[in-house]
Amino acid sequence: MVMLVPLRRGRDDRRQAPVAAHDIADLEAELRAAISGEVRFDSESRAVYSTDGSNYRQVPLGVVLPRSAGDVVAAVAACRRHGAPVLPRGAGTSLAGQTCNVAVVLDFSKYMGRVLDIDPARRLCRVQPGALLDDLRGQAQRHGLTFAPDPSTHRWCTLGGMIGNNSCGVHSIMNGSSGGRTADYVEELTVLTYEGHVLRVGPTPDHELDRILGEGGPRGRLYADLRALRDRYARLIRARFPDLPRRVSGYNLDDLLPEKGFHVGRALAGSEGTCVVVLEALLRLIPSPRERVLLVLGYPDVYSAGEHLVEVRGAGPSGLEGIDEQLVDFLGRKGLQREATGLLPEGRGWLMAEFRGETRAEARDRARALMSRLERARRPPAMRLCEEEGEQEQLWTVRESGLAATAHVPGMREAWPGWEDSAVPPERLAEYLPRLRGLLDRFGYKGSLYGHFGQGCVHTRIDFDLKTRPGIDRYLEFVNHAADLVLSLGGSLSGEHGDGQARAALLTKMYGEELVAAFREFKAIWDPRWKMNPGKVVDPYGIDENLRLGTGYDPPSLETHFRYPNDHGSFAEATLRCVGVGKCRKLDGGTMCPSYMVTREEIHTTRGRARLLFEMLQGEETPLGWDNPDVRDALDLCLACKGCKGECPVHVDMATYKAEFLAHYYEHHRRPMAAYSMGLIRTWARLASLAPGLVNAVFRVPWLGAALKRLGGIAPQRSMPTFARRTFKRWFFARPAPAGARERPPVILWPDTFNDHFHPEVAVAAVEVLEDAGYRVIVPRRSLCCGRPLYDHGMLDRAKSALREILDALRPVARAGIPVVGLEPSCVAVFRDELGELFPHDETARRLREQTYLLSELLDEIGYAPPRLDGERAVLHGHCHQKAVLRSDADAKLLRRAGVECEVLDAGCCGMAGSFGYEARHYEISQAVGERVLLPAVRRAGAGTLVVTSGFSCRGQIEEGTGRRPLHVAEVLHLALRRSRRAGHGAMAPARAPRPRALPAAAVLLSAALALGISWRRGWLRR
Ligand SMILES: Cc1cc2nc3c(=O)[nH]c(=O)nc-3n(C[C@H](O)[C@H](O)[C@H](O)COP(=O)(O)OP(=O)(O)OC[C@H]3O[C@@H](n4cnc5c(N)ncnc54)[C@H](O)[C@@H]3O)c2cc1C
């Protein structure tokens, strides 16, 4: 019979008395005075820290970003004086609700993230709590060492958070029987109690314990209490603590047993911020053989994979993971990892076994030994041994994309954590998997089963209904049954994510009332006032309290410009898309999220912005609705680079949400001048084309240029791009038709504002390259614009009418299937992305989306073989929109096909991001983003190396920051063409628009005035 745990927690006496508002104000003031770090009690900061990766939401009292251990001590002392609870926090990626609370959050990730010391001889390291795991692993690897537990969040999770959760990972298995949880690698912790005592805690041999007890004082009393607790419960601990690699639930009271050396540091690991604040940690490293191979085994289903687990585990792999066919199916439905899933051997359930060695041969021999054993089995699995590093990476991404695959699956209900990391002894996994599936089926739930099978830990996200009372009751019933199931197999409720609030109420099932009482005593020894992360792990909030959604979730239904086809047409659902993984906090590569990479502020992550928008629709912490200047400010540093759309596992599209927000916000507020000067660049460019020389000359007059920039909100440090003396279109329509053009297949070359008016030589080059590739180039005579600059300023009405004009003008082109080729990635991205989001049901929009290409995409697709440029070297920077929604590899493929030795930079965003970097208030951030990787890399490139990038703004940023003139990929191909023709195949015109005849100055002024008048009458300036 299933014992249902109570829905609400039993001991109401432990509930916190709320801190009075005036006390909060005093506390804030006191904190500001006491610490050198940052103190944030504003509603936006509190809103962005209101949740983690879990189903829970609690708005904190305030946020502190300490710069030093001294700051932490002072901050906790201030909290103590005001009776305010404290919640330590790293990257906030927890899944069980332990990283949100009505408390003062101490965020260690911004300033206290140093790896202090690595001692290779003793295989030890010392770290601050905010140090990133991959920073540590990178530094340790230089000594042939590593830190074995590696959660999937390894690139951005912190050591403090790992200690807090007792985290594990793929390589936890590396250390064989010595355990694979973070606790097993803790040598010593420096901790701070809420009472203000700083202690170093580690193993305590008997003589040391006697000494500490003899010394008395707070430390002596604390150790005496711990020893008494241990002695009282030793028998029960030995009897009831399950023996399995992934026992993460509950406090580690077993580490206080004499046979485990009375290890107080390890007993505190996994206490989820409920006992102490970790100020510093001394951790053990293990040898890390450099070479690895990956053996993937395909079975008829995931249950058969589970049955063969013990045999595979016996071969000593350094990682042993499992995935089921649902995960692969979900990835397929979302169009993700197609190439990688194609590498899986035949089967419907897979084991992935990694083998390591000092040499590749050593690793391979280990894998082969297992393969020959398995080949002799009655029904051997399908096998694929991957030695090539790229292939291994691809396959690991399949496993690591577990959450990406299982969240927001089209055609399925939303899936949530809640029973996402249970664990059984590995030898019982074969029983657990089918029984867990049976339970899911009985409740009508869907969820893929995958995870760290080698250690018996199973991941799944389940489509619980967390919005209605019956749905929530059913969820509670399910976790009760699931707990009974896992415990009947000798398992643990949590195998790595911790108990937090999601599992804590179930601990009585796992340990019994008496041991849960021991947990309560353990916490009370460290935290007698019950102020450390209260309501989590012990005397917890009910599983269904503080739900982020819950029965009260009822966001307003808002009229929107974008249609949000992937979020059921709802902006509110779009703001729920972020699942809190925290990938937007990574610092070691990629594009997402450039603003966080330089500010290190949670509010400048994609996640922080998504949370703020979610809170905006709740209207509790921040005013409800679009008219919200604080949200505007918080979104202001979003570069609209679309890095998140491309890299976030669930494709949060903040650039779109920002445009949507700004469009509504500016219905009631005046736009900044930059919106008019930069957002309407097409209008200005058309006017300037009447007298480009004059306009350029005006900007070159120092005082006049400065005044105009100031008026337009443009950074004084920026030089204005020079208007071309003749536009590309004028050149194009003036030139004679090339011979034999009629017989060739047509292609539309999109004359975007930037290449038409500023860099016509790029478009001229593209025409000649396309003709060389066999096309007849057509350029629309009508003045059309995709409206790209308008999105950044939320001018969505204008943007929509610009797109409507395009849809009308290009309908015949779309019907005829004529390819449309663009040169500016951000403009092509409008066709691929915004067009569909704004007109999801328009057939012409759908067709254009499919038949619009970046020049390099089209040329690559038709297999264009450019003339050779052997001996040339290039550094290539991809535009953010290209990386996010277009094919980012096509440029490099073409250049390499031309014989160019090409280094593709992992430089993220250039920092200019359309008009972002031109705007005065963004200049510094823009420079900081550019200086992160791109500008230094270009400076390092030799003078003979070509600098190539297709983005107009990227070219501007590089030119300004380095003095180098970058080339568009069309120009490089054109260069190849010119050289080859010079080398014997006839002369060719340079890619330069011929100069127009100079207009007399009076005519110029007259035309400018006339043009302004016409523009005004036509409403170009007013719309
Ligand atoms: C997609 C996804 C995959 C994941 N995969 C794994 C996995 O493979 N293995 C795994 O173990 N976990 C996994 N997790 C959970 C989580 O990422 C890890 O537990 C991670 O180690 C937490 O680190 P963090 O910096 O985000 O900590 P946080 O979430 O910020 O904190 C974790 C806990 O530690 C406490 N804490 C933080 N700093 C301190 C401190 N200085 N002193 C005292 N307590 C502190 C917090 O109060 C909290 O209770 C995953 C999460 C997600 C979203």
Ligand code: SF4
């Ligand atoms: S925005 Fe994306 S990457 Fe960032 S936390 Fe949310 S889901 Fe993860």
Ligand code: SF4
């Ligand atoms: S669009 Fe770019 S800057 Fe904005 S949230 Fe996404 S990744 Fe960050």
